[in-house]
Amino acid sequence: MVANNISIPNQLLPADGRFGSGPSLVRKSDLDALADLSESYMGTSHRQSPVKNMVGRLRDGLSELFGLPDDWEIILGNGGSTLFWDAATFSLISEKSHHLVFGEFSSKFATASRAAPHIGEPVVAEFEPGTGPLIEASGADTYAFTHNETSTGVSMDLHRPANTSPDEAIVLVDATSAAGGIVWDPANVDCYYFAPQKCFASDGGLWVAACSPAAVERINDIAGRNRWSPAGLDLKIALENSRKNQTYNTPALATIFLTVRQVEWMNNNGGLSWAANRSTISSDHIYNWAENHELAEPFVTDSSVRSPVVSTIDLSARVDADEVIAICRDNGILDIGGYRKLGRNQLRIATFPAIELSNVQALTASLDYVLETLL
Numbered sequence: 001m002v003a004n005n006i007s008i009p010n011q012l013l014p015a016d017g018r019f020g021s022g023p024s025l026v027r028k029s030d031l032d033a034l035a036d037l038s039e040s041y042m043g044t045s046h047r048q049s050p051v052k053n054m055v056g057r058l059r060d061g062l063s064e065l066f067g068l069p070d071d072w073e074i075i076l077g078n079g080g081s082t083l084f085w086d087a088a089t090f091s092l093i094s095e096k097s098h099h100l101v102f103g104e105f106s107s108k109f110a111t112a113s114r115a116a117p118h119i120g121e122p123v124v125a126e127f128e129p130g131t132g133p134l135i136e137a138s139g140a141d142t143y144a145f146t147h148n149e150t151s152t153g154v155s156m157d158l159h160r161p162a163n164t165s166p167d168e169a170i171v172l173v174d175a176t177s178a179a180g181g182i183v184w185d186p187a188n189v190d191c192y193y194f195a196p197q198k199c200f201a202s203d204g205g206l207w208v209a210a211c212s213p214a215a216v217e218r219i220n221d222i223a224g225r226n227r228w229s230p231a232g233l234d235l236k237i238a239l240e241n242s243r244k245n246q247t248y249n250t251p252a253l254a255t256i257f258l259t260v261r262q263v264e265w266m267n268n269n270g271g272l273s274w275a276a277n278r279s280t281i282s283s284d285h286i287y288n289w290a291e292n293h294e295l296a297e298p299f300v301t302d303s304s305v306r307s308p309v310v311s312t313i314d315l316s317a318r319v320d321a322d323e324v325i326a327i328c329r330d331n332g333i334l335d336i337g338g339y340r341k342l343g344r345n346q347l348r349i350a351t352f353p354a355i356e357l358s359n360v361q362a363l364t365a366s367l368d369y370v371l372e373t374l375l
């Protein structure tokens, strides 16, 4: 490949070039606020009130943002969403789970359940990458959905499988890249879990789970059965700590603070629908751009399942996406590569709520320039 020294004109470039799908843009104002607080918060005990109050603000702020009924609880712990999958095999799946697999992330939870020796063989329903999954009842005690499949840019509507009630079957939703950027209804879900380095513009390492009474009851029921669980994966221990605004072991205090900043920013500006609308407007801009560009088109053909938070755009074979991505990187536009394993000539662009529309518009103007120059 010939090295390309394309310099995108300054007036086209976005003021902030971070478009990665996770870790994603962290707002400078939040980092400045963290620096301002550093001496009374960073480097202080997570068992004392400054940190416990921050965890309390996180739990209260999320309950408000999601409009949770009073009997729901916010649980949190260390290890991100990937660790939560393993914890779920110990503390949420009773015997048999049913997974909808439509990309990399949804497949990883299915793999974790299949490998766990203490539960039964899961039902794994697979769907073509770029399409949405079908919710069907199978008699499983736990259904595992993914609100937004970050690897393909597909989001799904959340509802319970036909004729199932939370007394028999609970619905777990991996909302890692959706939480804070897509509206949802707690009536359709029992456990909505995520990590905050995507729509919540924070850093990685933490998992957070909004749990219905049925999910909490499942955790308590399994804990009463004497099923062995490593303490770090035991959600009963996480539940007891969360109720005291603590975590089982030491959390990253900066991650908690940055998440609180985002949650309160959303709540103070109109809540989840306001935040989701920011993402929708930005992603609409990208999909419209792709539909009108002769060298680009949205990867997800069914517009009803196109993600509002992660846009996947196929490029024509006349241009090499890797080259476009490399030129962008040289010009400060970062992390717009498609998911590697998908193996397509593709761009993947996050439009999380913290990413400004003006920067998304500057990104497409920059892409116009690069594509024109390459031809």
Ligand SMILES: *Cc1c(COP(=O)(O)O)cnc(C)c1O
Pocket (backbone or CB within 6 Å): 022, 079, 080, 081, 082, 083, 105, 106, 146, 148, 149, 150, 174, 175, 176, 177, 195, 204, 205
């Ligand atoms: C990023 C992501 C994960 C993994 O999150 P970690 O915090 O890195 O474990 C899981 N599921 C989805 C849908 C994601 O987007």
